Structures are given as C-alpha cells and as structure tokens.
Amino acid sequence: MHAFLQQIINGISLGSIYALVALGYTMVYGVMRLINFAHGDVYMLGAFFGYYSSRVLHGKLQSSLIETILVMIVSMLGCALIGMLIERLAYRPVRKASRLTSLIIAIGLSLLIENLAQLIFGADPKFFPQLIPEKQIALGGLSLTNQQIIVVVVALLLMAGLNAFVFYTKSGKAMRAVSFNLDAAKLMGINTNAVISLTFALGSALAAAGGILVSMNLPGIDPLMGVMTGLKAFVAAVLGGIGNIFGAVLGGLILGLAETFVAGYGSSTYRDAIAFLILIAILLFKPEGLLGKGQVEKV
Amino acid sequence: MSDHLLSLRRVSCNYGAVQALNDVHLKVDAGEIVTLIGANGAGKSTTLKAIVGLLRPEAGEILFEGNSLLRIPTHKIAAMGIALVPEGRAVFANLSVLENLEMGGYLRNTAEIRQGLEYVFALFPRLQERIKQVAGTLSGGEQQMLAIGRALMAKPRLLLLDEPSLGIAPLLVKSIYEAIDAINREGVTILVVEQNAHLALKHSHRAYVLETGRVVMEGSSRELENDPRVKEAYLGEV
Ligand SMILES: Nc1ncnc2c1ncn2[C@@H]1O[C@H](COP(=O)(O)OP(=O)(O)OP(=O)(O)O)[C@@H](O)[C@H]1O
Numbered sequence: 001m002h003a004f005l006q007q008i009i010n011g012i013s014l015g016s017i018y019a020l021v022a023l024g025y026t027m028v029y030g031v032m033r034l035i036n037f038a039h040g041d042v043y044m045l046g047a048f049f050g051y052y053s054s055r056v057l058h059g060k061l062q063s064s065l066i067e068t069i070l071v072m073i074v075s076m077l078g079c080a081l082i083g084m085l086i087e088r089l090a091y092r093p094v095r096k097a098s099r100l101t102s103l104i105i106a107i108g109l110s111l112l113i114e115n116l117a118q119l120i121f122g123a124d125p126k127f128f129p130q131l132i133p134e135k136q137i138a139l140g141g142l143s144l145t146n147q148q149i150i151v152v153v154v155a156l157l158l159m160a161g162l163n164a165f166v167f168y169t170k171s172g173k174a175m176r177a178v179s180f181n182l183d184a185a186k187l188m189g190i191n192t193n194a195v196i197s198l199t200f201a202l203g204s205a206l207a208a209a210g211g212i213l214v215s216m217n218l219p220g221i222d223p224l225m226g227v228m229t230g231l232k233a234f235v236a237a238v239l240g241g242i243g244n245i246f247g248a249v250l251g252g253l254i255l256g257l258a259e260t261f262v263a264g265y266g267s268s269t270y271r272d273a274i275a276f277l278i279l280i281a282i283l284l285f286k287p288e289g290l291l292g293k294g295q296v297e298k299v
Numbered sequence: 300m301s302d303h304l305l306s307l308r309r310v311s312c313n314y315g316a317v318q319a320l321n322d323v324h325l326k327v328d329a330g331e332i333v334t335l336i337g338a339n340g341a342g343k344s345t346t347l348k349a350i351v352g353l354l355r356p357e358a359g360e361i362l363f364e365g366n367s368l369l370r371i372p373t374h375k376i377a378a379m380g381i382a383l384v385p386e387g388r389a390v391f392a393n394l395s396v397l398e399n400l401e402m403g404g405y406l407r408n409t410a411e412i413r414q415g416l417e418y419v420f421a422l423f424p425r426l427q428e429r430i431k432q433v434a435g436t437l438s439g440g441e442q443q444m445l446a447i448g449r450a451l452m453a454k455p456r457l458l459l460l461d462e463p464s465l466g467i468a469p470l471l472v473k474s475i476y477e478a479i480d481a482i483n484r485e486g487v488t489i490l491v492v493e494q495n496a497h498l499a500l501k502h503s504h505r506a507y508v509l510e511t512g513r514v515v516m517e518g519s520s521r522e523l524e525n526d527p528r529v530k531e532a533y534l535g536e537v
C-alpha cells in the first residue's frame with residue numbers, strides 16, 4: 001500500500017511537469033493548428049536560462065526562496081521572448097503555406113536550436129545548482145521530498161493562473177475566440193497576430209517553469225534534455241485532446257503516473273516506452289483524445 | 300474624394316484560377332440599406348470579404364469615407380467602423396452568449412459595452428434569456444441574432460450582413476429583417492447580401508444584382524422589384 005501511494009506521489013510530481021509542457025503544445029495548436037516541435041527545446045532553454053541566472057544570482061541574495069523565484073522569473077521571461085521570436089521568424093512567414101511546410105520548419109527549427117545550444121552551452125551535462133536544498137519529509141511512512149511538493153505546488157499555481165487568464169480576462173477570451181475562428185476574431189477588431197504571439201509567450205514561459213522544476217531534481221542539464229520530455233509532453237497533449245487545456249493537464253498526469261508505475265512495478269527500461277504505447281493506442285482508438293472535439297473548452 | 304460612405308470601383312478578385320469578381324462597382328451612402336442579390340456563387344460573399352480585407356482584390360479600389368481599405372488589416376478595418384455578420388454566422392461556439400457579445404465590443408470600454416448590451420438585449424430579448432448559454436447550443440435563428448448583436452456591439456457605422464435569412468424559419472426571418480430596419484433607423488448604414496431577393500428588395504432602398512462576378516443591374520429597390528428580368532430570374536414570377 002505504501003509503495004502504491006509512493007508511486008502516486010512520484011507520478012503526480014512527474015505528471016505536473018508533463019502537464020506544464022503539454023499546455024504549450026496544446027495552446028499553440030489551438031490558435032494555429034500547428035505542432036510546435038521546437039517546444040521541447042524551449043523547455044531545455046528554460047533550464048539553461050535558469051542555470052545561468054542562478055550562477056549570476058547565487059550568494060547575492062539572503063533567501064534561497066527569493067533566489068529561486070527570481071531565477072524562475074528570468075527564465076520564464078527569457079523563454080517567453082524566445083517563443084515570440086520563434087513564432088515571428090519561423091512560423092508567421094509560412095502561415096498561409098501548406099501544413100507540411102510549417103511541419104518541416106518546426107522540425108528543422110528544433111534541430112537548429114538543439115545544435116546551437118550544443119555549440120553555445122557545450123554538449124556535456126551541466127550541474128544545475130540546488131536552488132532549494134533537498135529535504136526528506138516523512139509522512140506516515142511515505143518518503144516525500146520538499147522538491148516534489150514544490151514541483152506540484154508551483155505547477156498547480158501556474159495552471160490556476162493560466163485558467164484564470166484564459167477564462168476571465170479579455171485577452172484570454174480573445175485567445176479562445178481566435179482558436180475557434182481566426183477570421184471571425186479579426187472581424188471583432190482583435191489583433192490576431194498579437195494574440196498568437198501572446199500564446200507562444202505564455203506556452204514558452206510555462207515550459208521554462210517546467211524546465212527549472214525538473215532541473216532542481218536532476219543531476220545535470222544538457223542541450224538534448226528537451227527531446228524526450230518534449231515528445232512525452234506532446235503525447236500527453238494528444239492523449240488529453242490536442243487544443244484542449246484541461247486535456248493537456250489530464251494527459252500529463254496520466255502519463256506521469258503511467259510512467260512511474262511502469263518503472264516501479266515493471267522495469268525502468270520500459271518507462272520511456274509507455275508514452276509511445278499510449279500514443280499508438282490513442283491514435284488507434286480515440287484519435288481526438290480523451291477530452292477532444294469541443295466537449296470542453298479548447299484553446 | 301468620394302462623398303459616399305463606401306464605394307467599390309472596378310474590383311476584381313480571384314481564388315487561384317477562379318475569378319470570383321470582375322470589375323464590380325458599388326456605392327453605399329450614409330443612412331441607406333443597400334442590398335446585393337444574386338444566385339449561388341455569384342460573388343456576393345466574396346464582395347463582403349473583400350470590403351473587410353479577408354480577401355484582397357487583384358485590381359480595383361475600395362474606399363470607406365474616402366480612405367482606401369486595400370492595405371489595412373482586417374482588425375483595423377473593424378476599428379474604422381465596419382462590422383460584418385459572416386455567412387453561416389460564425390459565432391464563437393465555445394464561448395457563452397455574453398462572451399460573444401463582449402468580443403463584439405472588444406475595442407470598446409466597459410461603459411460602452413454595458414450600453415451595447417442593453418441595446419442588443421432590447422433588440423433581441425431572447426439573447427438576454429440565454430446569456431450564460433454556450434453559443435454552439437443556440438438554434439440557428441438565435442445564432443443569427445447573436446451574430447448581428449455581436450456586430451452591433453462594436454457600434455459600427457456600416458453593417459455588412461451576409462444572408463441573414465439563410466436556414467432560418469420564416470417567422471424568425473421576419474423578425475430579423477424587422478430588427479435590420481430598426482438598426483437602420485438608428486442611423487446605421489447597411490449593406491445586406493441575399494439570395495432571397497423578394498425579402499431583400501422589400502427591406503432596402505437600393506439594390507445591385509450580381510451575376511457570375513459582375514454587376515448586371517442596379518437601381519432603387521422599388522424599380523428592381525418591378526423589373527421583368529428581376530421578376531423572372533430572382534422573384535420566381537413570369
Ligand atoms: N475559398 C474559395 N476557393 C475557391 N473558390 C471559391 C472560394 N470561395 C468562393 N469561391 C468561388 O467564388 C465564386 C463566388 O463565391 P461566393 O462565395 O462569393 O458566392 P456567393 O454569391 O456568396 O454564393 P452563395 O449564395 O452560395 O453564398 C464561386 O464560384 C465560388 O465557387
């Protein structure tokens with residue numbers, strides 16, 4: 001029983017990360033009908049921005065909490081900017097071209113970022129500082145770390161913030177309008193280019209947060225760390241129903257749980273395989289995803 | 300410069316190899332209801348799309364209050380005071396009735412939105428009863444009311460309507476056209492596209508007849524109602 005609960009906790013913690021990254025895939029798909037395959041690389045850049053900003057900030061501040069928050073903000077802003085640049089320079093020029101064109105651009109862009117990152121940051125893993133020292137928390141025989149709690153709490157706060165933005169602000173409503181009908185949104189006087197740009201910024205900032213939360217628990221970060229996480233988060237978005245923000249969260253959690261259970265009870269060799277099994281199954285049996293096809297709000 | 304509210308001069312539009320509009324000219328003066336009638340595929344929707352910039356003409360000029368619209372992005376054309384109720388209504392099905400109306404008033408402030416809502420609900424009380432309902436679950440007629448209400452939220456000076464009677468029960472069509480007349484009496488200039496020529500001619504001051512992308516007739520709606528060619532081709536009378 002304890003082992004089971006332990007897996008649930010680990011799975012939710014991992015799933016929250018997938019959810020944060022999956023949100024970016026799904027929001028961008030919502031407004032542009034495009035899979036931004038460079039999104040996993042933005043997550044990687046988030047980790048590196050965090051790495052460099054913490055090196056600059058380290059020891060200069062009294063509290064490690066403030067340092068962590070600052071590192072987080074810097075990295076999220078940096079990635080928001082990168083996301084907007086990606087949209088402006090890579091995707092906007094081909095928006096009227098065929099889908100194949102933007103797909104090829106997306107893949108090429110992803111390779112470009114990965115290789116540039118290896119060139120600039122170096123290919124070997126970097127040790128990411130422990131922004132907040134890890135503590136074990138015993139909870140009735142379960143072993144939790146404060147890091148796991150931070151991951152889940154921060155992810156929940158960010159998702160709640162996104163939810164409030166999308167459903168209750170004017171720009172959020174405009175984003176939903178754009179995702180439903182681009183031309184009709186223009187007719188309302190909505191600057192749809194600005195809305196699309198904002199969508200990339202938000203999705204990229206969430207990926208950056210995911211990158212930092214993961215790195216706090218990892219021994220090292222490297223320029224290819226976004227490849228597998230990006231793929232898995234993409235699977236999570238498809239599983240939940242691409243374009244649907246609740247679906248992305250649900251898909252992320254399911255995938256995180258599935259992965260920890262496979263690793264815990266089966267063999268950790270197969271932990272990466274489960275994502276692809278899920279992808280194949282969902283494409284075969286429910287291609288629109290669990291919450292797909294407008295049952296719930298899509299963005 | 301031109302003193303018409305809207306004028307199209309020798310406008311031609313293509314979809315790839317298909318020429319949809321050929322040398323179309325059209326004028327709308329402030330305060331009028333002008334209608335554009337024609338059969339399926341005549342180019343009526345294309346004309347409206349060209350005005351709001353969703354489609355750019357190959358040739359010709361489109362002026363609103365003397366200013367060319369040809370290089371202005373659609374959202375700025377909306378800000379200039381032109382609202383389009385698109386064919387098929389295009390309400391935001393995933394948003395509530397209220398949110399749809401708020402999007403219509405996207406460029407206006409809170410006080411103006413409140414006034415706009417009052418005006419729209421007075422015109423279409425049914426919308427007020429369904430304020431929280433998701434637009435996708437409204438009936439066709441209610442969606443048409445919502446689409447018109449949404450356009451009015453912007454307080455446009457020129458309202459473009461693309462087949463407001465399409466797929467709607469006759470009784471509702473009547474009340475929608477009564478609303479259009481009422482909107483016009485408030486000072487909004489209207490250009491309405493219709494296949495239902497009878498209805499359109501009855502509720503307009505002037506009319507243009509479009510055939511395969513060309514304007515083939517124009518005149519006052521009373522004249523055209525009695526024109527034997529219009530009677531035969533569009534009013535089903537011989
Ligand atoms: N997106 C498009 N791609 C290619 N051809 C198009 C497109 N839209 C319209 N057309 C063609 O342009 C011509 C004019 O179409 P338009 O939609 O303006 O007609 P319409 O008068 O509005 O007809 P209806 O009464 O059926 O709505 C038609 O021949 C149509 O097939």
Ligand SMILES: [Mg+2]
Nearest residue numbers: 343344345386
């Ligand atoms: Mg049409």
